[in-house]
Amino acid sequence: MEMQEANQGSEVSPNQTIYINNLNEKVKLDELKKSLNAVFSQFGKILEVLAFKTLKHKGQAWVVFESAESASTAIAKMNGFPFYDKPMRIQFAKTKSDVVAKADGTFVPREKRKRHEEKGGKKKKEQHHDSTQMGNAMNSAYPGVYGAAPPLSQVPYPGGVKPILPEAPAPPNNILFVQNLPHDTTPMTVQMLFYQYQGFKEVRMVEAKPGIAFVEFADEMQSTVAMQGLQGFKILQNPMLITYAKK
DNA sequence: AGCACA
Numbered sequence: 001m002e003m004q005e006a007n008q009g010s011e012v013s014p015n016q017t018i019y020i021n022n023l024n025e026k027v028k029l030d031e032l033k034k035s036l037n038a039v040f041s042q043f044g045k046i047l048e049v050l051a052f053k054t055l056k057h058k059g060q061a062w063v064v065f066e067s068a069e070s071a072s073t074a075i076a077k078m079n080g081f082p083f084y085d086k087p088m089r090i091q092f093a094k095t096k097s098d099v100v101a102k103a104d105g106t107f108v109p110r111e112k113r114k115r116h117e118e119k120g121g122k123k124k125k126e127q128h129h130d131s132t133q134m135g136n137a138m139n140s141a142y143p144g145v146y147g148a149a150p151p152l153s154q155v156p157y158p159g160g161v162k163p164i165l166p167e168a169p170a171p172p173n174n175i176l177f178v179q180n181l182p183h184d185t186t187p188m189t190v191q192m193l194f195y196q197y198q199g200f201k202e203v204r205m206v207e208a209k210p211g212i213a214f215v216e217f218a219d220e221m222q223s224t225v226a227m228q229g230l231q232g233f234k235i236l237q238n239p240m241l242i243t244y245a246k247k
Numbered sequence: 248a249g250c251a252c253a
Contacts, residue, residue, distance in 0.1 A: 019250055048252085056249060098252045110252085
């Protein structure tokens with residue numbers, strides 16, 4: 001008799017959605033989704049990122065890609081990668097995501113679970129959607145910013161690229177200055193990109209100054225290698241601009 | 248550990 005029971009149980013066919021668990025449950029949902037979105041968008045267009053705070057679904061998330069190829073690349077590249085101090089565990093999702101089914105035409109609305117009765121009376125305005133819909137960002141005139149685009153009159157530099165003030169560039173050193181990040185980029189996202197380079201020490205960001213980050217390396221040789229490797233790398237369509245930090 | 252679609 002041969003060994004014919006292949007992988008017991010863990011048989012899930014490749015599809016557009018990845019299921020991630022072992023996520024750090026202390027991270028706020030909103031930040032988590034933004035980080036996931038930014039980190040995984042390098043593998044292809046993302047249709048939706050879903051995560052829930054209920055007990056049964058804490059520490060887990062679904063990232064729906066436009067293509068199954070993106071999903072498998074994401075698994076190959078990111079499974080086990082440290083994310084908020086815990087290695088992500090990534091698989092294909094077991095069932096088709098609603099966004100996908102809707103695009104398919106195969107979507108059948110499931111019956112509403114009557115478990116949670118809504119609080120009557122107060123209808124709160126759904127001003128902020130909880131689920132990160134990438135369609136919005138992609139169609140936005142303001143890449144990298146979720147939700148509705150601000151009126152054009154308020155957008156000083158469509159495309160999000162800030163002008164670089166003409167000043168003497170800082171001489172090479174061990175700290176990098178990263179600009180043109182989408183405004184809601186999290187330190188974790190930046191860390192994930194620089195982590196792979198030898199000598200990486202830390203990322204520093206200031207909430208009051210969105211769009212920039214400082215990335216410290218042990219020495220200037222190492223920061224230079226990272227700079228060359230990641231110069232222009234796109235996070236949500238924004239190419240990173242990396243220079244040496246002024247000290 | 249836990250596979251949903253606020």
